[in-house]
Amino acid sequence: MLRFLWESISLQMLLIFLIVFLLVADHMKHRKPKHFPPSPFSLPFVGHIHLLNFSNPQITVQKLTEKYGDIFSMQMGSTSFVFVNGLRMVKEVLVNQGENFIDRPEIPLDRDVFSKMGLISSSGNLWKQQRRFTLTTLRNFGLGKRTLEERIQEECRCLVDVFGDEQGKPFNPHFKINNAVSNIICSITFGNRFDYHDEEFQRLLQLMDETVSLHGTIMSQLYNSFPSIIKFLPGSHQTIFKNWRLLKSFVKEKISKHKEDWNPSESRDFIDSYLQEIAKDNGDGIFQEENLVACTLDLLFAGTETTSTTIRWALLYMALYPEIQARVQAEIDTVIGQARQPALEDRGNMPYTNAVIHEVQRKANIIPFNVPRLTVKDTVLDGFHIPKGTVLLTNLTSVLFDKNEFETPDTFNPGHFLKDGQFWKRESFVPFSIGKRACLGEVLARSELFLFFTALLQKFTFQVPPDTTLSLQFKLGITIAPQPYKICAMPR
Known part of the structure; x- marks a missing residue:
């Protein structure tokens, strides 16, 4: 039968x-469970891949927000996630109910590199211990103190010198800025800075930059949605894995050199301090060398890419808005002059310059969807049921470009951060995120942005090269970066 x-x-x-x-x-x-956030029609197996604009996902999210409101869901391959929009909802997720959304999801590209270790991808007690230790160590090595400010000022002098070497001719400032910014975090983690002509370090910066850019490619995005299939195919994701292996080797070599002349009673930098923690680890496995590698790379990436990208946007905006640049320089000349370097204590007397830096951060919007969160327990959010294990994205773009918060959200307008001629700190300014998992390097980044920006505009006027048109088009990667450009730094 x-x-x-x-x-x-x-x-x-x-x-x-x-x-x-x-x-x-x-x-x-x-x-989907009952009372789950609304979702557009999805295709079997691939979900909403047909709706996604791979070159500018913000457009897709904006359209769905207009249709479904401040909270909606999407599916990409096997992963479902919820988008949250607007200051009220972002605060609800990151602050008011922050403990319910405190963990990180497993993003395939990140998981295959770090296995949920380090500062960015870790969760639970591991993350809490690593973050607490790192914050303490950063403070010990000068975060928020005059010693670190002097270190940044020294690097500002070096950057001004290499910009001056260009003699006003068109040049791409990308890797000069990368090197300067990276040297600050390198001096804390490795105990030394790297010369701008150091070939090994230049290669490292290029690897980092390529890795950041490749995260935005279609194959890398597809890998995160369909890892079990895409992992067998060639593409940018394979280059990312190769680059990460080289970057890990660089850090492991630095750790090995530290071990050779390590003095347990004296801590020269972050690596030394971490080795001390490994030596006294009580067996819970929180502090181990694999975590040290992950934390060091997280600091290197986060401490270089975000600030460097913001400064590159800042110089681009100054060249495109010469009248704004002239007002910044007038304020610099009045408050600081040309005889001395800018100092952090000048910031309070320079409301317009401070407003311009904040407007650069708002308009550049370099991490538009924040770093993803994972729901740690069943939660009710604005009347919707969010089950444990749901991936959640807080759309910072919806806050930084909210027409109810900013008068001209799509225009570069430093007036957004000025009131009666004084600097206006706004609650809707959230580029560093908010809550317990906000950027741990915010104080360092804000110091670097002010000192590098003012030091450069004190000595140079940035201009568009002759017969050139500069664009505000961006390049999608881990961050939103400007397209490569050349600029003229004219000595003042």
Whole structure:
């Protein structure tokens, strides 16, 4: 009887049965619970991939926000996630109910590199211990103190010198800025800075930059949605893995050199301090060398890429808005002059310059969707049910470009941060995120942005090269960066 039934079933019938079975299985797997945030129509297996603008995902999210409101859901491959928009909802997730959304999800590209270690990708007690230790160590090595300010000022002098070497001719400032900014975090983590002509370090910066950019490619985005399939294919994701192996080797080599002349009673830098923690680890495995590698790379990436990218946006905006640049320089000349370097204590007397820096951060919007969160327990959010294990994205773009918060959100306007001629600190300014997992390097980044920006505009006027048109088009990667450009730094 079974053989008769088998022989009587055609291949066509078998394929139809298989397709129906897979469709039902996919539907059951991704069936949403009651009162889950609304979602557009999704395709079987691939979800909402047909709606996504891979070159500018912000456009997709904005359209869905207009249709579904401040909270909606999407599915990419096997991953479902919820988008949250607007200051009220972002605060609810990151501050008011922050403990319910405190963990990080497993993003395939990051998981395959770090296995949920380090400062950015870790969760739970591991993250708390690493963050607490890192904040303490950064403070010990000068965060918020005059010693670190002097270190940044010294690097400002070096950057001004290499800009001056260009003699007003067009040049790409990208890696000069990268090197200067990276040297600050390197002096804390490795105990030394790197010369701008150090070939090994230049190669490291190029690897970091390439890795940041490749995260924005279609293959890398597809890998995060369909890792079990894409991992067998060639593409940018394979280059990312290769680069990470080289970057890890660089850090491991630095750690090995530290071990050779390590004095347990004296701590020269972050690596030394971490080695001390490893030596006294009580067996819970929180402090181990694999975590040291991950934390060091997190500091190196976060401490270089975000600030460097923001400064590159700042110089681009100054060249495109010469009248704003002239007002900044007039304020610098009045408060600081040309005889001495800018200092952090000048910031309070320079409201317009401070407003311009904040407007650069707002308009550049370099991390538009923040770093993803994971729901740690069943939670009610604005009347919707968010089950434990749901990936959640807080759309910072919706806050930084909110027309109800900013008078001209799509225009570069330093007046957004000025009131009666004084600097106006706004609650809706959230580029560093908010809550317990806000950027731990915010104090350092704000110091670097002010000192580098004012030091450069004190000595140079930035201009568009002759017969050149500069663009505000961006390059999508881990961050939103300006397209490569050349600029003229004219000595003042």
